[in-house]
Amino acid sequence: MDIQTIVNQVMEELQKEGQIRNSPIVKESAETKESKVRNINYEKINQVGVEQPANREEIEKVQSITPARIGIGHTGTRMKTKNYLEFRIDHAAAQDAVFKDVSDDLLKELKLPVLFSKSETMDQYLMDLDSGRQLNETSRKWAAENLPKNKQVQIIVSDGLSSTGVEANIKDLLPALVQGLTSKNITIGDPVFIKRSRVWIQDDLASIVNCDCVISLIGERPGLATAKSISAYLIYQPNEDTVEADRTVISNIHEGGVPPVEAGAHLADLIEVILKHKASGVKLAQLK
C-alpha cells in the first residue's frame, strides 16, 4: 500500500469519527432536525479506482487521454457505487439533452433563417422518421423564393438529436467552414437552420437550391461521455437514386473529439475534394 492510500484511509476514518461525534442522535428537537440541511454537492472526479494497481501513474496517464470509463476498479464483478451512480447521472443528462430546443438567441446571432420540417412535435419527430426528412410546405416555398440558387455548396444546420451539440459547436464551426470555402473560391448559398430535421432533409433542400454539394451539420444522438457532439454529412448532387453509402460522414465534432474550428477547415478541404471528384461517400473513397 502506498503512502497516499494510507493517508486517504486515515483521513476517511477521522471524518467518519467526526461525524459520529457531531451527530446529535439523542434528544434532538423536531425544530433543529428540520433546520439541519445535509448538503451533498455532486462533482465528477476522475479517480483511479483500482485497488493496489501495478502502476498507478500509468492509469492516471491513460485516464487523461480517453473519456472511456477505464481504471475504475470493481467490487466483486460489479462497478463501485461511485462509478455506478456516475453512469446513471450521465445517462439521465443525455436523456434530457434530446428534448431541449436550440435557443433563439443563438440563431439570431448567427443570422440563420429558421426553416421547419414536417414534424410538428418532438414525439412525431422521434417516432416518424419521414416527417423529419422533408421541409414543410411553408418552408419549401420560402426557400424557393428567398435562397440563392445554383451555388456550389449549401450549408444546413440541423438540431438532429442534440440541441446542446448545435449550441456548443456551431458558433465556432460555421465561420471556420465558410472562411475555408471562401478562401478556395468555392461559392456558397445562405446557410439555414432547420428545426426538428434529419439528415435526408439535405436532399430536399438541395433539389430546391440546385447546389453541387450539400452539407448538414447535425446534432448527434447524445452519448454519456458528451451530449455536445455533432456530425457533418456531405453528399454530391443527391437524387432519387441516392443511397446511404453515397454520403460522407465526419462524426464526433466537439471539444473532446474533433474540435469545431479544426473541423471547419477539414470540412472545407473535404468539400473541395468532393467537388473535384464529383462524388461522395463510398464512391469517393474508391476514387481516391
Add this chain to the structure above:
Amino acid sequence: MFTCTLKNETYQFHSIADVLAKASEEKSGDKMAGIAARSSLERMAAKVVLSEITLKEIYENPVIAYETDEVTRIIYDDLNLFIYKDIANWSVGELRNYILSHGTSTSDLFRISRGLTSEMISAAAKLMSSIDLVMASQKIRPTAHCNTTIGEPGRLAFRCQPNHPIDNPEGILASMKEGLSYGSGDAVIGVNPNNDSVESVSRILHMTHDFIQKWDIPTQNCVLAHVTTQIQALKKGAPIALMFQSLAGTQAANDDFGVSKEIIDEAFQLMATQGTSTGPNQLYFETGQGSEVSLDAHLGIDMQTLEARTYGYARHWKPFMVNNVSGFIGPETIYDGKQVIRADLEDLFMGKMHGLPMGIAPTYTNHMQADQNDQEIAGMLTALAGANFYMGVPGGDDVMLSYQDTSYHDDASLREMLGLRPLREFEIWLVNMGIMENGKLTERAGDLSIFK
C-alpha cells in the same frame, strides 16, 4: 387472402407478408411502417392464421420476389430441398411444437435448419413466448473457429470494444488493456473507427495485431470499417484476422449499406487467401431489427422477418460471429426496454435456428425509453438462452458510437452467475497472466497497468 373469425369478429389478411407483420409482437418500427396489427385481438387472429399456414405455402410465397431481391435468391439457392420436402406439409404450429419437443435433439434442429427459409423461422418465433425462445435457443449451439473456437457449451466469449472518439491509438490501447484485464476479448478485439480512411484503419489493424502478437493472446483483431475499406487495407498488407460488415434483410437496404453478394464474396475469398487467421470462419456480421425501416427499404415486411432474412443471407458466408444490435437505432424502431428484450430473444433464437454463431448486444440509445436495468435483464436472459458472446465496453459507455452496451463488469458477471468459462485457449492465457483462477477473476484482474 386469409380470414379468421375470433370472438365474433372477422379479421382479413391480404397476404402471408401481412399475416407475418400482424402476428408480430408490438414494435414501434412496424407501426411507423403502417403494417402492425391495429388491435390486440387482430394480432392474435394473425397468430392463429399463421399457426395453420404450411411451410409449403410460405416457401411458394417469399415475402420479397426471388427475381428482384438478392437476399431472397441466396436464401432459396442455399436451401436443402431434400430436407425441406420432408417437412413441407407441416404447419407453422407444428414446426413450433417440433422445435420445443423433448424428442427433438440438437442435431435434429441443425438438420431441419437446412430446409427452412428465413420466413419460416420468423413465423415460428412469432408463436413463441419468452421462455419458449429461451428453451429453444438453449438447444442450439452453433460453433465456429477463427483463431479461437466460439460457441462450445459452458463457455461465453466477449468482444473487447476499445473505441476512442478520434481513434487516439493510446486511448484505444488503454481501453483494450482494461478489457483484457477483465477477461474480455476472446471473441475478438474489435475497434469501431471514427475515421474510415484506409490509412487510419490500417494503422489500428497494425496496432491491435502487434499487441496480440506481443502478448501472445489467442484471439483475433478486427476494425469495423466499411468492408470495401477493409478490403483495400488488406490488399495493402494490413493484418486482418476477422473482417466485418453490417448486413440487412433486403437488397434495397444492403444497397444503402454499400454491400452486395459480389462484395462479400470478394471479402470471403480475400480473407481465405490473405487473412492472418486460421479460419475457416473469418467474417463478422452485425445485424439488428429496424435497419431496413430506418432506411425506408423495408418493402412492407415486418422488422423481425427482415432480421430473419438477414440471417438467411449471412449464413451463406459461414461467419465466425453474428452480432445482433437491435436496440442501436432508436425509439422509431424499438420503443422501450420491453421491445428490446423481446427483439433480443427473438433474434437469438432465429439466428441460432439458422445455424449461426450468435451474440447479442442488448443495447439502448439515450433517446429511447430504456435504461441500464432493461439492458441487464436482456443480457441475463439471452446469456441463459446460450448466446455465444457479448460486447465489452469500458463502463458500458461507448464514447465513440454514443450508446450503451454490456460493460467489462457485466461480461465478468454473466460468466460468474452462470458458471461459464472464457473460450478454451483464452482461459489458459488468462490463467497464465494471473487474471483468472478456477474460472473466477483474481485480485490482479481489472488493472490495465499489468500490461507493461
